[in-house]
Amino acid sequence: MHIHTPVLYNSPEPHSMLINSGGIIKHRPVSGVSCDIDVYRKDGSVETGNVWFEVDAKYKEGLCDDLCDAYVIGLLHYCLKNHYDITSDAPMSEELYYNLTEVLLPLLIKNDFRLSEIKIDCKTIADDKLRRGKYIGSSASCGVDSMFTLHSRANHPSRSLRLTHLCLNNVGSFIGSYGLGDDYLSNVSQIYRRSKDLANMVGLPIVESDSNFSKAFPQNHLFSHLYSSMFAVFMMRYHWRKYYYPSAGHISNVMTFENNSVFDPSRYEPMALAILSTSRLKLYSDGFTHSRNEKLYEISDYAPARRYLHSCLTQGTNCGRCGKCQRNLFAMDAMGILDNFKEAYDLDYYYANRKRFIVHNISKTDEFTMDSKRIFIERRSKLYFACIKISKEVDAAISSLNNKKDVEGALAILEKHKDSSDMALHTLAKYYMSSKDEAEKKKGLEYLIKGKDNEYPDSIMMYINYLSKKTDKASKKEMVKLCTDQATKGGPRSQFLLAKMLSKGNIIEKDYDAAMYWLRLSASRFRPAMTLLYEELCKSGSDLDLAEAEKIKSRMEAYDKRKSPDPE
Numbered sequence: 105m106h107i108h109t110p111v112l113y114n115s116p117e118p119h120s121m122l123i124n125s126g127g128i129i130k131h132r133p134v135s136g137v138s139c140d141i142d143v144y145r146k147d148g149s150v151e152t153g154n155v156w157f158e159v160d161a162k163y164k165e166g167l168c169d170d171l172c173d174a175y176v177i178g179l180l181h182y183c184l185k186n187h188y189d190i191t192s193d194a195p196m197s198e199e200l201y202y203n204l205t206e207v208l209l210p211l212l213i214k215n216d217f218r219l220s221e222i223k224i225d226c227k228t229i230a231d232d233k234l235r236r237g238k239y240i241g242s243s244a245s246c247g248v249d250s251m252f253t254l255h256s257r258a259n260h261p262s263r264s265l266r267l268t269h270l271c272l273n274n275v276g277s278f279i280g281s282y283g284l285g286d287d288y289l290s291n292v293s294q295i296y297r298r299s300k301d302l303a304n305m306v307g308l309p310i311v312e313s314d315s316n317f318s319k320a321f322p323q324n325h326l327f328s329h330l331y332s333s334m335f336a337v338f339m340m341r342y343h344w345r346k347y348y349y350p351s352a353g354h355i356s357n358v359m360t361f362e363n364n365s366v367f368d369p370s371r372y373e374p375m376a377l378a379i380l381s382t383s384r385l386k387l388y389s390d391g392f393t394h395s396r397n398e399k400l401y402e403i404s405d406y407a408p409a410r411r412y413l414h415s416c417l418t419q420g421t422n423c424g425r426c427g428k429c430q431r432n433l434f435a436m437d438a439m440g441i442l443d444n445f446k447e448a449y450d451l452d453y454y455y456a457n458r459k460r461f462i463v464h465n466i467s468k469t470d471e472f473t474m475d476s477k478r479i480f481i482e483r484r485s486k487l488y489f490a491c492i493k494i495s496k497e498v499d500a501a502i503s504s505l506n507n508k509k510d511v512e513g514a515l516a517i518l519e520k521h522k523d524s525s526d527m528a529l530h531t532l533a534k535y536y537m538s539s540k541d542e543a544e545k546k547k548g549l550e551y552l553i554k555g556k557d558n559e560y561p562d563s564i565m566m567y568i569n570y571l572s573k574k575t576d577k578a579s580k581k582e583m584v585k586l587c588t589d590q591a592t593k594g595g596p597r598s599q600f601l602l603a604k605m606l607s608k609g610n611i612i613e614k615d616y617d618a619a620m621y622w623l624r625l626s627a628s629r630f631r632p633a634m635t636l637l638y639e640e641l642c643k644s645g646s647d648l649d650l651a652e653a654e655k656i657k658s659r660m661e662a663y664d665k666r667k668s669p670d671p672e
């Protein structure tokens with residue numbers, strides 16, 4: 105281990121992080137680089153973390169073993185958030201040093217009042233003295249975005265833009281937000297196997313890497329995916345000449361650095377990747393010029409996508425039920441390209457529930473679903489219009505049930521549509537569960553469980569509430585899983601509940617940062633979350649938090665003036 109003296113600056117918080125030079129460690133059949141990183145805490149204590157990164161031995165020439173580039177990028181968000189200055193024994197490439205210190209860092213810091221200046225202290229090496237990467241890569245992760253990039257770049261007419269390799273890096277994305285999946289390892293092995301099969305099919309070699317990066321320095325993947333992905337790319341910077349990062353964003357979304365420390369970096373990804381690019385390594389945010397439906401349509405005739413497209417939030421194969429699988433299937437149905445994907449999805453299940461799925465999506469207002477609805481209408485789909493009729497009848501029945509007008513008639517209509525409308529089923533569940541009659545109560549619970557199994561958000565929330573009153577372990581576990589799934593899908597009430605569980609730490613492990621993340625997301629739409637966020641920020645009492653609390657306060661006042669209802 106190196107002997108080193110920490111260099112401390114007059115930063116607001118006097119901590120620093122020292123990156124020691126890496127060295128190639130070789131053991132068959134992989135080659136790797138490892139590096140000690142010392143973290144000097146405010147209280148004077150020092151903690152050393154060892155980060156390793158390994159690839160198949162045949163790619164060892166591509167490993168970067170003499171620069172600190174990858175570590176600094178990988179930990180940039182972490183250091184910014186925690187006010188760590190960075191000192192490194194190993195040098196940084198000159199252009200990257202300029203891009204970081206004179207462009208990206210000032211942009212990130214000036215657009216977020218929570219951040220303050222950090223310094224990067226290391227020697228630099230002129231880029232023209234570095235080894236040259238030769239290859240052009242992208243991810244083999246099999247989602248719509250990466251499939252689109254593969255489709256458009258694998259056979260690009262210009263050789264200088266055509267993919268030469270695919271890659272799969274284990275840097276945190278497989279864990280999702282929390283890694284609560286019980287079948288984590290078997291899911292990961294399915295992901296690796298599918299990526300290899302895909303690479304075989306398109307005839308490109310695949311660079312598989314493994315690293316303990318996300319374990320040595322745990323970061324919430326939601327905030328840091330751009331940085332951890334670039335960690336893996338820069339670890340192989342002597343391999344790559346160009347790298348396409350499949351973008352999840354879209355040109356019609358806001359592109360901004362504003363409040364970057366508390367939001368998903370895909371908001372500013374095309375700009376950040378352009379800034380991080382150097383004369384030796386060009387990074388592209390690929391595909392943000394296309395909407396998801398445009399991408400899906402483009403890949404629907406692409407044999408590798410038809411076989412290997414993967415969208416699932418919950419498992420290594422496509423479940424066909426979760427929000428992400430459902431969104432893709434609905435879009436495919438709208439565009440008339442469902443059968444193109446019969447190898448990747450269980451279409452029997454979709455067709456058996458088709459009406460219900462369409463009726464369910466009619467009420468959704470997210471950008472992707474709105475676009476799919478527009479396509480159904482443009483194609484004059486009879487099935488779609490029939491589903492609109494069901495949806496209207498159910499709405500009318502619910503309204504007369506609420507107003508206690510012709511209750512028997514309303515119940516009969518809801519019963520008639522309960523297999524094609526989750527809302528009808530859920531309304532019946534609520535109605536019967538509040539009954540005093542035991543048999544009706546039992547029927548209500550059966551309907552509720554059916555609604556939950558149909559993945560209907562209101563039924564899931566009501567079932568979570570039902571489980572929260574139980575005391576056994578299995579119920580608690582099921583509750584946490586349901587709540588995390590819903591929060592990841594964007595449900596403000598489950599985000600609020602998850603934030604409360606993460607901050608209390610009684611049911612799941614305490615994680616204040618993650619709690620605040622979910623709370624901020626929820627507070628953008630959900631009034632009770634605004635109150636709690638305000639209280640938490642006031643409690644912390646730091647200048648920055650108090651300033652944010654003032655902003656929340658004015659948002660609450662504006663919200664109360666409008667008296668807009670909270671989302672269901």
Ligand SMILES: [Zn+2]
Pocket residue numbers: 415416417418419422423424425426427428429430
């Ligand atoms: Zn799924």
